[in-house]
Amino acid sequence: MSEIEAAVREIAEEMRVRPDRGAVATYIPELGRVDPGQFAIAVATKDGEVIAAGDCNTPFSIQSVSKVFTLTLALGMMGDVVWQRVGREPSGSPFNSIVQLEFEKGRPRNPFINAGAISVTDLILSKYQPREALGEILRFLQYLADDDAIYIDEAVAASEQRTGYSNRALANFMKAFGTVTGTVDYTLGVYFHHCAIAMTVRQLARAGSFLAHLGRDPVTGFSVVSAERARRINAVMLTCGHYDGSGEFAYRVGLPGKSGVGGGILAIAPGKASIAVWSPGLDASGNSHLGRIALEKLTQRMGWSVF
Ligand code: DON
Numbered sequence: 001m002s003e004i005e006a007a008v009r010e011i012a013e014e015m016r017v018r019p020d021r022g023a024v025a026t027y028i029p030e031l032g033r034v035d036p037g038q039f040a041i042a043v044a045t046k047d048g049e050v051i052a053a054g055d056c057n058t059p060f061s062i063q064s065v066s067k068v069f070t071l072t073l074a075l076g077m078m079g080d081v082v083w084q085r086v087g088r089e090p091s092g093s094p095f096n097s098i099v100q101l102e103f104e105k106g107r108p109r110n111p112f113i114n115a116g117a118i119s120v121t122d123l124i125l126s127k128y129q130p131r132e133a134l135g136e137i138l139r140f141l142q143y144l145a146d147d148d149a150i151y152i153d154e155a156v157a158a159s160e161q162r163t164g165y166s167n168r169a170l171a172n173f174m175k176a177f178g179t180v181t182g183t184v185d186y187t188l189g190v191y192f193h194h195c196a197i198a199m200t201v202r203q204l205a206r207a208g209s210f211l212a213h214l215g216r217d218p219v220t221g222f223s224v225v226s227a228e229r230a231r232r233i234n235a236v237m238l239t240c241g242h243y244d245g246s247g248e249f250a251y252r253v254g255l256p257g258k259s260g261v262g263g264g265i266l267a268i269a270p271g272k273a274s275i276a277v278w279s280p281g282l283d284a285s286g287n288s289h290l291g292r293i294a295l296e297k298l299t300q301r302m303g304w305s306v307f
Contacts, residue, residue: 022281022289063260106177254305
């Protein structure tokens, strides 16, 4: 058994039995129904192998992890114009905060807080009709993960459509400032649906591989983005990927990472591996409690911190 395999198995077993599991998100009612007893981990290596353990074949709601892929798509479609819409500074605020938006004239601090991701989705909608945009995002993930089975969980999307009052506030506020230019309802519809994409940790680790290998898929050798862009996306993940928990994540794990309220985290060990973990219980910043602990253990053991 390889060292990665041994680490993955042992960490999964340790996490499976831990009593401290965090609390599942309930502000999206459908996510509140997920069993917090689950844990999964997958490591996609530079040889294209995916080593996984725990509930690694169970799809979960990727939520904000999807923002890495919408940012990648938007940068591919319109290049650095994206940075006129959103900044690339950590916010130091919760993911759904509205306070900075007024001071900063509707320009979100970064593309990973909700306001920033909604603005990026709106930018994608300047080139595509809503259905086409959603198709592009879903197909991009299917292509990256080399798996057509990836789908949108309509029940989760509908659940957030019904209850997403803060996001409606953010989108309307940005519309007033002109940093959302399209129809607010369409932008939010696409945003809620891309957050509701369901994937397994195996699929997610595989989909993130290009970020670990200078923008190239290590299996096919195809270039997804330039090396420079991959480095920059990783930089934003490191500084902003866990909202007001980004400093703590960098301190403990030492890797670029993006979390979602479904309990998933995608972490990138440049030159080494793309890692996905999932455990639905969250910490106070809305990031997976056991997911972060598992990543801390894995990076320590493998010596994968970028620092
Ligand atoms: O917009 C929301 O609130 C959710 N669809 C996504 C938020 C999220 O995943 C925050 N991450 N930890």
